[in-house]
Amino acid sequence: MKDIVEQNYSSSQYIVLIFCRLLIGWHLLYEGVVKLMNPNWSAKLYLMDSSGPFKSFFFWLAQDKIILPVVDLLNQWGLVFIGIGLMIGLFARLSAILGATILGLYYLSHPAIIGADYLLPNEGSYLLVNKNLIELASLLVIYLFPTSYKIGIDRLIFKKHE
Amino acid sequence: MEDKNIDTRSKRFSRREVLKGLATVPFLGALAYGVYRKKQYYNALNHSLLEELDFETEERKDLELKSDKKIRIGVIGYGSRANYLLRSLGFAHPDYVENMIQKAQNDEGWSKRLQNFMDQDNLGVEITGVCDVYDVHAQKAMEACCNIYRRGRNGQMGKIPNRYRTYKELLRSPDIDAVIIGTPDHWHAPIAIEAAKNGKHVYCEKPLSWSVKETYDAREQVKKNEIVFQLGHQNRQTDSYHVAKKIIEKGALGKISLIEVCTNRNSSNGAWIYDIDPKANRHNIDWKQFIGQAPWHEFDLKRFFRWRCWWDYSTGLSGDLFTHEFDAMNQILDLGMPSSVMASGGIYYYKDGRTVPDVLTMAYEYEHKDLTLLYSATQANQNNRGRVIMGHDASMLVGSTLEIKADRNSTKYKDKIKRGEIDPDKPIYSYVPGKNKVDAVSSATEKYFAGRGLLYTYRNGKQVDTTYLHLKEWLYCIRLNDGTQPSCNIDRAFEEAMASHMGTISYKEGRKVYWDYENEKII
Numbered sequence: 001m002k003d004i005v006e007q008n009y010s011s012s013q014y015i016v017l018i019f020c021r022l023l024i025g026w027h028l029l030y031e032g033v034v035k036l037m038n039p040n041w042s043a044k045l046y047l048m049d050s051s052g053p054f055k056s057f058f059f060w061l062a063q064d065k066i067i068l069p070v071v072d073l074l075n076q077w078g079l080v081f082i083g084i085g086l087m088i089g090l091f092a093r094l095s096a097i098l099g100a101t102i103l104g105l106y107y108l109s110h111p112a113i114i115g116a117d118y119l120l121p122n123e124g125s126y127l128l129v130n131k132n133l134i135e136l137a138s139l140l141v142i143y144l145f146p147t148s149y150k151i152g153i154d155r156l157i158f159k160k161h162e
Numbered sequence: 163m164e165d166k167n168i169d170t171r172s173k174r175f176s177r178r179e180v181l182k183g184l185a186t187v188p189f190l191g192a193l194a195y196g197v198y199r200k201k202q203y204y205n206a207l208n209h210s211l212l213e214e215l216d217f218e219t220e221e222r223k224d225l226e227l228k229s230d231k232k233i234r235i236g237v238i239g240y241g242s243r244a245n246y247l248l249r250s251l252g253f254a255h256p257d258y259v260e261n262m263i264q265k266a267q268n269d270e271g272w273s274k275r276l277q278n279f280m281d282q283d284n285l286g287v288e289i290t291g292v293c294d295v296y297d298v299h300a301q302k303a304m305e306a307c308c309n310i311y312r313r314g315r316n317g318q319m320g321k322i323p324n325r326y327r328t329y330k331e332l333l334r335s336p337d338i339d340a341v342i343i344g345t346p347d348h349w350h351a352p353i354a355i356e357a358a359k360n361g362k363h364v365y366c367e368k369p370l371s372w373s374v375k376e377t378y379d380a381r382e383q384v385k386k387n388e389i390v391f392q393l394g395h396q397n398r399q400t401d402s403y404h405v406a407k408k409i410i411e412k413g414a415l416g417k418i419s420l421i422e423v424c425t426n427r428n429s430s431n432g433a434w435i436y437d438i439d440p441k442a443n444r445h446n447i448d449w450k451q452f453i454g455q456a457p458w459h460e461f462d463l464k465r466f467f468r469w470r471c472w473w474d475y476s477t478g479l480s481g482d483l484f485t486h487e488f489d490a491m492n493q494i495l496d497l498g499m500p501s502s503v504m505a506s507g508g509i510y511y512y513k514d515g516r517t518v519p520d521v522l523t524m525a526y527e528y529e530h531k532d533l534t535l536l537y538s539a540t541q542a543n544q545n546n547r548g549r550v551i552m553g554h555d556a557s558m559l560v561g562s563t564l565e566i567k568a569d570r571n572s573t574k575y576k577d578k579i580k581r582g583e584i585d586p587d588k589p590i591y592s593y594v595p596g597k598n599k600v601d602a603v604s605s606a607t608e609k610y611f612a613g614r615g616l617l618y619t620y621r622n623g624k625q626v627d628t629t630y631l632h633l634k635e636w637l638y639c640i641r642l643n644d645g646t647q648p649s650c651n652i653d654r655a656f657e658e659a660m661a662s663h664m665g666t667i668s669y670k671e672g673r674k675v676y677w678d679y680e681n682e683k684i685i
Binding site for chain 1: 175179180182183184185186190191196197201221226270274
């Protein structure tokens with residue numbers, strides 16, 4: 001942790017990294033808020049639209065009466081907390097890695113493999129790489145190049161005695 | 163040591179330090195404001211679209227059954243459709259259940275199907291009699307009807323129902339309260355009439371009748387003997403049709419001038435070329451009874467198993483498939499009898515000796531309602547033309563879901579289209595079963611899934627089979643015993659059968675056929 005925390009980036013590096021953190025945080029938080037605001041929202045339809053090698057796992061999630069509500073809650077609140085965490089720089093590294101995990105699950109349920117045909121997302125053409133994967137990779141960058149110790153609440157929490 | 167550290171640290175938070183710590187927090191406020199503005203925009207849009215149509219689409223309540231007394235049922239005709247009907251009542255052949263159990267071991271879909279079948283409510287019925295002119299079917303019916311515990315092969319069975327050689331014997335039996343008629347078309351009305359005369363309640367597969375005359379007789383006898391009658395149009399139970407009716411009554415479509423319905427099939431099964439059972443022969447089929455009122459013909463297995471292909475036993479596309487469409491529209495729009503019909507078509511693809519057409523177009527005029535109902539069918543192409551109700555202000559696509567698109571030149575929506583609140587290329591309302599509110603701005607997700615038919619009719623939040631609900635409604639009325647008739651009662655059945663006969667007569671005679679409202683006659 002220490003070596004990462006005490007990295008010194010140039011100002012422009014900071015600006016770009018924080019900008020990325022804000023953008024992804026904004027996106028994930030809004031996705032979470034939208035799901036919370038829609039009383040009819042459920043991950044079920046998305047899960048049932050799964051394809052690829054792991055589809056039976058996602059079908060199982062969608063069809064289990066006990067697991068599905070848990071998946072729904074984790075999705076809604078997970079996105080909200082990860083989004084807030086990234087935006088205000090609160091436990092930003094943890095948020096980044098959790099966000100990458102969630103995006104990884106989205107990717108595995110809807111991998112952009114040849115022959116897979118999805119109802120959603122209904123935009124863009126992809127070959128193996130899709131926007132989920134790019135956002136995931138960006139979160140890994142944010143995880144490995146933290147900025148919240150400089151700009152963010154983590155600065156106040158993890159402040160070193162100097 | 164640790165405590166001291168924290169203490170010192172908090173004291174050392176400078177103003178600059180705090181500012182750096184909280185620098186990105188204002189973006190949260192920006193997002194919150196953005197969310198608020200976006201929600202406000204869509205609320206306003208939704209409100210403006212729904213202002214004329216503000217109603218809750220309540221899920222229809224499940225009918226409560228008082229099952230203190232079992233209703234004893236007789237089954238007449240046990241072909242593929244009656245097979246399905248009995249499964250909806252909870253009686254499946256042990257082989258069928260066995261097959262489901264085997265498949266369920268490795269397949270989640272089948273496992274779910276098996277579970278649904280096992281969980282299905284017991285409707286408080288027992289099957290006490292079966293009748294089929296084909297010994298193999300009669301035997302299968304008996305085996306299915308005693309499978310009261312829904313078991314596979316070698317499972318525990320209940321009492322085996324009696325087999326009756328003729329429908330008249332079955333109908334005279336005192337241990338039968340009601341009958342399910344699943345015979346070929348030319349037997350529907352004679353059996354329904356005889357059942358009514360014997361005071362047995364009737365669930366009859368569509369269409370009500372094979373000839374015009376027996377349609378009057380069936381209506382008369384059902385009414386005279388006060389039996390509970392339900393015609394087998396299970397789409398009466400489809401939620402979206404009830405919502406469609408409400409929406410149209412609110413005037414969302416404007417003046418309706420044209421309705422287009424269709425049949426689109428492209429398989430031998432869809433063209434009624436069913437398999438011929440290798441076990442069937444002249445010794446195990448009561449051919450004379452099968453022929454009944456139809457013109458005499460020598461024993462012919464093709465005619466027995468593929469009876470839908472001959473006018474002698476069938477009502478063709480008009481009676482077999484158009485009736486579904488007619489009943490759907492009669493349910494939504496209370497159409498009643500058409501003033502005239504013009505039909506044309508031919509046998510264009512299946513040159514297999516059939517006498518009924520495989521391509522048919524029929525135009526039904528409703529002069530008093532100023533609209534046309536247009537039906538087109540082919541059994542050799544699957545292109546779906548949808549089921550569309552067209553009004554001056556909007557069109558409604560009716561399926562298990564509903565979709566309404568405003569018309570570009572609508573009067574009602576003119577201002578909203580001008581202001582950009584309505585895009586004629588996008589649906590303005592959509593209804594998806596299981597949701598309790600009509601949503602003007604529904605999500606893309608739901609529309610896509612709805613399009614794939616992944617959504618069904620719901621009761622108490624559970625997905626259910628409409629045939630099961632239709633039978634349940636019939637049994638409910640029998641138990642009520644106060645004169646209440648189910649949704650597809652004998653009057654609706656009369657309209658359905660007569661409208662279909664009008665089309666058939668027009669096709670056969672190549673002329674326009676009219677309905678005389680005063681004398682209730684086809685002219």
